[in-house]
Structure formats: C-alpha cells, structure tokens
Amino acid sequence: MARSPKGAHAPALCGKFHRASELIGRRWTGAILFVLMETTPCRFATLRAAIPDITDRMLSERLHELEQEAIVERTVVPETPVRVEYALTRKGRELAGAIDAIGAWARRWMDVDALPAPKPAAARKRPGAARNPS
Numbered sequence: 001m002a003r004s005p006k007g008a009h010a011p012a013l014c015g016k017f018h019r020a021s022e023l024i025g026r027r028w029t030g031a032i033l034f035v036l037m038e039t040t041p042c043r044f045a046t047l048r049a050a051i052p053d054i055t056d057r058m059l060s061e062r063l064h065e066l067e068q069e070a071i072v073e074r075t076v077v078p079e080t081p082v083r084v085e086y087a088l089t090r091k092g093r094e095l096a097g098a099i100d101a102i103g104a105w106a107r108r109w110m111d112v113d114a115l116p117a118p119k120p121a122a123a124r125k126r127p128g129a130a131r132n133p134s
Helices: 015-024 027-038 044-050 056-068 095-111
Strands: 072-077 083-088
Touching: 015 027, 027 044, 027 056, 027 083, 027 095, 044 056, 044 083, 056 072
Parallel strands: none
Antiparallel strands: 072 083
16 A cells, blocks of 8 residues: 555545454454354364464454354254354355455464464463462
C-alpha cells in the first residue's frame, strides 16, 4: 500500500476492516484458525494440545466468539459419551488466504528463536484442577 505524500489527508479507517482485524487479531484466535484450517472437524482437546500455553477458559472464550461471528460451527455428536467438534464455516474457510499470507510473512520475517519455548501440556493450568494441599 502506498503512503500518502506529506500534507495529504489521512485516509479514513474502514470500519469493517477494523472490526475484522480486531476479531482475528485477538490473542489465540489466529492459532485456533490455523489449527482448524489444518484439522477439521477438531475436538476441544485436540485444539488445546495443538496450541501451546492456551488455557481451557481462553480456548472456550475464543471458540464462542468465533461461533458468534459464524466463523466456527460447534457440532454436538450424540454418542456416549457426547462428542463436541469444531469446524470452520464457509465464512471461516474464506480466511485461508489471509492466514496463509500471515504464515508466509512469518516464515520470512519472524525469528523463531526469539519466541518463548512452549510449556508441556501437563504443566498448563486447568480450571477446576486439584491444587497442592500445602
């Protein structure tokens, strides 16, 4: 995108672009979309295992937000035990180009060594998990 010459009026921010970038740019949302692009349908535990450091609560919140925006659909499979699966909707799958472009940019420009090492899945804090009786 070309920059405006000095003294020119700044362009108005598109409301739809701003809303979309705020939604997709929320912490963990990109990772959730990335995993769902690769593995659909996907169960909650599979998503949690694929995304280092995400808590159950945060994953649940982000999935609910994406479901409210019709980007992700939640399907309850009536088995014993009940199985819940998450998949991208058509609207969600249309984000593939954007996710691929971010991935290409990241491979070119991001230094992986600068990122903190992910914690093992067992070390993640789980809501309702038993606490040490100290």
